[in-house]
Amino acid sequence: MKDDLDSSRSLDVEDGSNDGTFRYLVQKGLIGERPRVEGRYRGYGLKKSCDRWVALDRHGKEIGSLPVHETDIWMSDPAVPSTVGVPTPEVATEILGLARQLRLLTKPTNALSSAGYLVQSLRQLSVIEGLTERNPFIIGIERVALLRQLLETDGPVTRELLRCIVELGQTVSRDQVADQYPVIVRRALEEIGSRIPRAILAEAIKHRKLIERTAAKASTSRRAPGVLEHRVSPRLEWLVDLGYLSKDGIRKNTFEYRVMPEAVQLLSDLDARFGEKEMESSVASGQWRSNPSWNHFRERIGPMPFPESLLKAYKLLRRRVGPSSLRDVTLLTALLSEHDVSFGEVHKDIIDYAAKAPGVSLSGGRYSRDPQNIHIAETELGLTQ
Structure with a gap:
């Protein structure tokens, strides 16, 4: 790298x-x-x-x-929405660390995880369909999977961060949001406190106390950007990359942002589904259907009926050996569907289809007997006679 x-x-x-x-x-x-x-x-x-x-x-x-x-x-490409944070060789390990935090890479070997393979496959589809150039800083269809991973790994904080910027008004700055970061962390912890294991809760409380101490010190001294700003900046830039914040009419290398209507809708979706099973996938697939800034991606993909959408999704995600993640195949099938269907509805359709299609099998994961993986035979995919 x-x-x-x-x-x-x-x-x-x-x-x-x-x-x-x-x-x-x-x-x-x-x-x-x-x-x-x-x-x-x-x-x-x-x-x-x-x-x-x-x-x-x-x-x-x-x-x-x-x-x-x-x-x-x-x-320098005009299509890049923000020029904050140019990656350099000196921060290569930090980039890998972020990929591991988003669960795109496995920790021991830095190999692609199932989610990483989904992002890679969607990226390749974006290039094939001419939806984006090979510039890695211009995000294509893979934004759906990246949104899911962001919500999966940082959902509670992202939700309260969105609430903060929506409340601040149409234009916000990094420093304004950094001042509110202790409140953001406290609100997030209050929401998830009863839903997470005790050991993780203890770590979250330690983090909240660290942020509160940092904020108290910051209020009594003038300083260069510190802990609070550095925790806020990447999150704001992610929202720019995904289209929820914008720098239209603002210099791309500044820490000022315009709050887009899409941010309000994402917050509404998160509030409506927070705490649900597979909330992250449900919100991501729902955003694919409702986010107006993603229209040009949807129009070029070519929606198709079920089970054709399932078979194409599986082909795109098929590994050389072994089954594919049912969760990832379900998300991609929802993206390809010609109907406005939810992640949960598509998941049920796939389960029902597997029960009657001879070439389709489901299997549990390492820690669960519930279907976690899917395998579709080449005969069912139409690859062999």
Whole structure:
């Protein structure tokens, strides 16, 4: 991963298609008019002179091309909603840590989990359907699975964070939300206290007390962004990536946000379903149907009737060996369905279908006898005679 984050390619200063990337580098302060002795672009300078870009080497001599990190080329794309938090080789371990926290990677080996495979499959479908470019910072259909994982791992805090920003008004800042973070954590803990194991509850209480102590210290001193801001910033940026906050009309590298109507609807869905079994999948599939900012994704997917939707979902998620996650197949089937059906309704349809289709079998998981996995034979998929 470090090599990928450190890769670069030379961009011709005379090529007009590179103008956006060069402007991004200058606006972000990543490169200056004079060559610098430190930073990602040490030894290089870049400036606009007489309506043309001029790149300089470490000796101040003009050069015809500038080596630019691939991540900066991606981030300079106008379709990227926010330019806060550019990944660098130095934070590669943190990126892997986030993927593990979202349960996209398994902890011992960093292998793709079932959820990670779902995200990867939806990403590939987005590229195939032309819904997104290969720029990893432009999220396609996989946003549905990412929303589910966010709610699964951070649902209570995300819910109260949404409540906070909706109450604050149409435009909010990171600092405003950070000031309210102790309240957000307290509300979240009050909601889940009776639903989680005692050991996890004890850790959650310790976290709440830490946040309260941090807030008390912060109120008596002027400081640079600290613990509260650093806990709030990633969550706000995730909501930007998923379309619930926006920076339209605001500089993309600032910590100010516009609250979209979709955020109000997501909060309403979470309030209505909070505490339900498979709440995360139900809300994510419901958002797929109701979120107007996702319309262009739905229109391009080509909805289909059941069981064709199930068979296509299974093909997309089929592993080389073994069954697939019933939960993931159900979510993808709901996305592909031509009817406005809930996650629970699709789950029941699949259970009923498996009971009568000879090539479909369900199996329990390691800790449960309830159906957790699904296997569909190649004959049922129409892959063999």
